[in-house]
Amino acid sequence: MIKDSSYILTIDIGTTHLKCIIYDESGKIKAQSSQSHSTHFSLPGYAEQYPAIWVSNLQNLLHKIEDEHPEIVKSIQGISLTGQMHGPIFLNSEKEITYPCLIWSDTRAHEEVIFLKNIFTTDSILKITGNPIQESFTLPKILWLKNHQPNLFSYIDKIMFPKDYLGFLLTDIIATDHSDASGSLLYNLSNHCWSEEIIDNCELKKSLFPDIIQSDAILGKVSRKAAQQFGLLEGIPVIKGGGDLATTALATGTVQKESLSLCIGTAAQMLMSLDSIEEKLLGRLYLFSHCIPQCYFCLGTVPTGGSSIQWFQNLFESENKELIYNELNTIYDEITGRNILFFPYLMGTGTPYFDYQANAAFLGLQMNHERNDLIYSIIEGIIFALKDSLISISNSNIKKIFLSGGATRFSIWPKLVSNIFDRPVFAFKNADTATIGAFLLGAKPLGIVKELDTFINSLTPEDPFLPQIKYTQIYEKKFKKYRHFSNFIREYSTYDKDFLEYI
Structure with a gap:
């Protein structure tokens, strides 16, 4: 157990906001700040964000928290990351951004999807990646840039994901985790590695893709340059973290057996943890590697929740x-x-x-x-x-449901979920479940939490809504x-x- 004045800073680079939330060792929020960033829709199907804006916002937020809570910032013991998935960050050999981030909702890569469907059968791509070929995934976006900006693409040295870019800025180390990698359509879900078959068939260089490490691994430490830029202490450990879907699944109790997590935000999502890849789910739900080693989670979606x-x-x-x-x-x-x-x-x-x-x-x-x-x-x-x-997956073993997102502020939602699913519903009042998951990923390697399951149980809301x-x-x-x-x-x-x- 660490001393009472030690904290974990979580950073969430979401689709609409960048959030910085500092938790104490009991999982309570001690300081927080957020700032919105724009998505640019310059043409039909385009959805771009500029990483330079994220960096500027991160500087502003951390300096703001430092001004308001200097003692807390001085006592930060670790930093853990999470963020939106699927959007590629393109860096050249000088580690400079070469093109805007094509976020998950960018659907311009229609021709690239057709190209991929001509190379891979539905069954073969599902067997390798666990997911269907769609514009929202990373691979079609990469191929779009390769086809439409070949000269620019030739200078690209590394491709990563939004939270990975922030991790690089903090530590000078480039790596990703299994949850984000599995959302790329370039990842072999069974073997937990980049798929050489897909990379070779798409005529991409394997060196473009970073090393994959565990979500709770320590990526590195805050560099002197980053400490000066962001107002942090040099040498703070930075935990790799996971994609926001994975950290949300972790925080909302889906590691518990026979449980289901529903998140009602702009979109509506259903998350369920798995010990192994279940073939009956292929082509019906999305499948990803979890932020817990050797585990998976499946995702059901309603795009307009x-x-x-x-x-x-x-x-x-x-x-x-x-x-x-x-x-x-x-x-x-x-x-x-x-x-x-x-x-x-x-x-x-x-x-x-x-x-x-x-x-x-x-x-x-x-x-x-x-x-x-x-x-x-x-x-x-x-x-x-x-x-x-x-x-659709005929899963009748679910005994309880965890509900998160903005909808939990209004009792009509958990009441209806309970009666429609005919299950007890536990509603989380903290809407920032992705950062809670990031906190949990940081808390274990830093020695704050010994047993994740026990700690997650302590966060579970009391008094469920009963059908x-x-x-x-x-x-x-x-x-x-x-x-x-x-x-x-x-x-x-x-x-x-x-x-x-x-x-």
């Missing part, structure tokens, strides 16, 4: 969410039986169908329906879509309707296209 609510609010200029959710709670009994279904396919389905051409829809609208009926059906639809991913049979029966019937009509909703966009060509 909480953003479906935001879309509706923007469209109809609805009042703030807190008022809406409180009102829904008061009329829960009355509104539960309303026969409206919402299919949250505003950006396609995500898992288990991987149908990104599908359209969203309301079904069952009548003249007597009001705004609250529609919002309630949107929440139901998001949770139904998450359950669809779980049902109520009068509601679970209603939702079981409604979910069957949802799955049945989902087939027709997903066929709509294809049918509409064929019909227009016919007429």
Whole structure:
């Protein structure tokens, strides 16, 4: 056990914000600050961020925390990293950025996806990487730059991920971890290494890709240059950390057997830890290496989770969410039986169908329906879509659910999740679960935590939301309707296209 005045700094380079959160040895937040950064959508399908902005923001945040909490900053015992996955960082031999980061939502690499599908069969790529070929992964983005900027690409010396770049700035050491590497479509999931077969077939140099180390390994120590630049003490150990999905899975209890983690943010995600690769999941869910050695986790997604609510609010200029959710709670009994279904396919389905051409829809609208009926059906639809991913793998061993993300601030969400999944739901109030996971990865090698499982159990919220049979029966019937009509909703966009060509 370390002395009371020792702390771990976690840094999370997310899609919309850079966060710096300092935890004490009990996992409590002692200081924090965040700053937003922009994504540039210069052309359809483009989504770029500039790493120089991340660096500037990190300097500002750390100096701000140093000014406000100088004694805490002086007592930082370690730094642990996490961040958005899939976006490549391109460095030349001088270790300078050569091109903006094409983040996970950048979908410009259509031709490269077609190229990869011509080289690899669906079964072969799933067997190697655990994932389908899609524009969101790193490899198509790398090939896009290689094809469209060949001269610039020839100068690239190393490719890494966002958290790895921050780790390099702090320590002068380049490496990645297994969780981020497994989100690249360049990683052999069974052998826990870069796939030479994929690298060779794509005519890439293996030297482009950094060494892969464990997420809880010490990457290096804060260099003198970094100490001066960021206002930190020289020599602080920097833990490698993991991709934000992996650290979220760790923090929200999915290392526990028979448990499931749901995260409701801009997107909605389902996370479940695995001891081994389960073939029945291939092509239905995404599979990644965990930030825990020799473990995996699977991911189910609803691309427009909480953003479906935001879309509706923007469209109809609805009042703030807190008022809406409180009102829904008061009329829960009355509104539960309303026969409206919402299919949250505003950006396609995500898992288990991987149908990104599908359209969203309301079904069952009548003249007597009001705004609250529609919002309630949107929440139901998001949770139904998450359950669809779980049902598709026929996993009935789940005994409890951990819920995190912004939705946990409103009791209507865990109440509905509990009744729709028919499981107890433990709702985390701290929305920054990715940084909690990063803290845990740092706490073990620094000697703060001896047994991760025991410590994670201590973070588990008390007083779960329990399912109520009068509601679970209603939702079981409604979910069957949802799955049945989902087939027709997903066929709509294809049918509409064929019909227009016919007429």
